[in-house]
Amino acid sequence: MYPERVVSGMRPTGSMHLGHYHGALKNWVRMQSSQPCLFFVADWHALTTHYDDPAIIEKSVWEMLIDWLAAGIDPSQATLFIQSKVPEHAELHLLLSMATPLGWLERVPTYKDQIDNLTSKDLATYGFLGYPLLQAADVLIYRASQVPVGEDQVPHIEMMREIARRFNHLYGKEKGFEEKAMEAVKKLGSKRAKLYLELRTEYQQEGKDAALDQARAMLDDAQNISMIDRERLFGYLEGSRKLILVEPQAKLTAASRLPGLDGRKMSKSYGNSIALREDKASVTRKVRTMPTDPARVRRTDPGTPEKCPVWQLHQVYSDPATKEWVVKGCTSAGIGCLDCKQPVIDAIVREQEPMHERAQQYLDDPTLVRAIVADGCDTARKLAQETMRDVREAMGLAYS
Template sequence: MYPDRVVSGMRPTGAMHLGHYHGALKNWVRMQSELPCLFFVADWHALTTHYDDPSIIETSTWDMLVDWLAAGVDPSQATLFIQSRVPEHAELHLLMSMATPLGWLERVPTYKDQQEKLADRDLSTYGFLGYPLLQAADVLIYRASMVPVGDDQVPHIEMMRELARRFNHLYGKEKGFEQKAQAAVKKLGSKRAKLYTELRNEFQEQGKAEALEQAKAMLEDTQNLSMIDRERLFGYLEGSRKLILVEPQAHLTESSRLPGLDGQKMSKSYGNAIALREEKEDVVKKVRTMPTDPARVRRTDAGDPGRCPVWQLHQVYSDTETREWVVNGCKSAGIGCLECKQPVIDGILKEQEPMRERAQQYLDDPSLVRAIIADGCDKARKLAQETMRDVREAMGLSYG
């Protein structure tokens, strides 16, 4: 069995905003201290929709990486790298494409959805149709056990699992597998071998998922097995195949509770975003000019926080006492809208302060970011090369 590992990536969209922080980066920062994490810039993915103008990709990549570091992603805990610097991603994508049914790609929910949203672009390209397969290769090449995603991305993870399963079924045939697996069972010792056989039979004959989980847990605890025997026994549990690619699980992340300045989802394209490292005076100006409850035309008019975008920001940035003060003051016209906005301004600036400090060293010396990425690419590439050795061998392409 392979060790638990988290993989996640983002397309390089340039400077990040606070919605990205609350929706993804905050979660990355938490996960990096719990499990080995690999976070990558998905620069090839940017080409699936912007192949006709790739000029902004490089600048956007470095800007985004500085924001990740500013948000607290720590290169001493997580591996940061750029997708195109690890060409094995493309090799696995190519090899998997040979056996991926077209129908699987066409049924991905975001395929038609994105075509409609980006109707101004010609997306009748293989790159756009095949991007879920490249996305799967990005994860499967690291044998990741977990991918942090929002609800909307769960179908993509399910597809990754199906692709891994199909690959293992097609190419996990090892000469003499059954005999080698049975020899590995004996190495467990009589007591564990008996339990393993019972659990395998329960799963294969009765479909008991808990028997499968129990057997896997037992194998993980067994110390005296070689990696190859362990792999065989995991494959033998589910059939007569060797596991080459690991089926990842979706790790659901909380959707960002941070709306944009107009109450819609925060997005640069809506012009309602606050950048992660926005200048202080710009933050003050943006929040002070936010729309409020339309019923409060004059200072003396009472309002309803439920109809005000500023109230949604109080939910994120203010404590209980401040929120009570806002509700009472707004409904009684006891406070004005500018007074109400001040705690939000203070909360945003307080959140951004350590980000600005962390970013400064990288802005002063961009070679630091490049060194972090060079190191991360090396680490990621070593892991990717291990997987590709196994993939080539399974597909009869190792020519050893």
């Protein structure tokens, strides 16, 4: 019914590190060339935990956008925008909140986790409780078909699907819908109309998902029906309602977990990260001073790669021949720890070189970033306004 579309966003946290690149940005770069993608800076989400210190958000927004462009996000392929510049996100969030059960928000796993872990902040706020609903509005407003996430975010996507389903159930009832749907069936032509009704019966009476998929494919190929008739026919397949909001699917991404300099997850808060655009001298110093296998007190002591944080970086950055060299040299004390670290240093610097080059033009002329974002906000807002027109009409708010 609606075009395939990918939506994803990140909270502005300032300069990004290589963990962000391997965990998310590489996947974004890969996806942008194969399907329409919208990537947004979730600055309102940053306020859920930084409401008492918003001054850091603006600087972080622009730093993060330059990092995205440095990583290879291409504004000619993907739409880049800032959440707060598309106020329809807030309007949909408000309208969805009217019918979203409180218990749905309280059961989101990350809600209790962050309450327990971020004890230094007072998170007993409506904004923090409602952030998964704002997250749902961010996606549903673009009728996204896919949201790239890690496994820990799947419950959020499932809640988005439930919210869309509930909205369609409550507000998708169109006056005279069945009569209008049957008129649309006739426009398919006698052969397709007969097949459509047979497949609808198979799905609704026998629960055959294959029948639903076949009918959807047929509607996608139908050229002689309007968008509103197509929408009615999609809704009629599953019941007797219009589908106003699309249920997004979680697109599980093959996220490489890049360890930090101490072997833990890479994080600025742990002080174990390498920035996406860190200079060569700093990268060299950080890797050369990384802790290694504690058993290797002297150069002549053999070690165990699996007990060394540097080995974890070799898993990401080194080819099989280099890893074989590391294992052989470490376990026999044939190489020292500085020898072992050098291929990692070289690989990180090599990975970062094109990032520095891509970023430089935006550092030299910051208006380029602002122009990209202005265009992206215009594109995103047009899509958001189309959805909100349908949402307001469905909720009886389209007053003339």
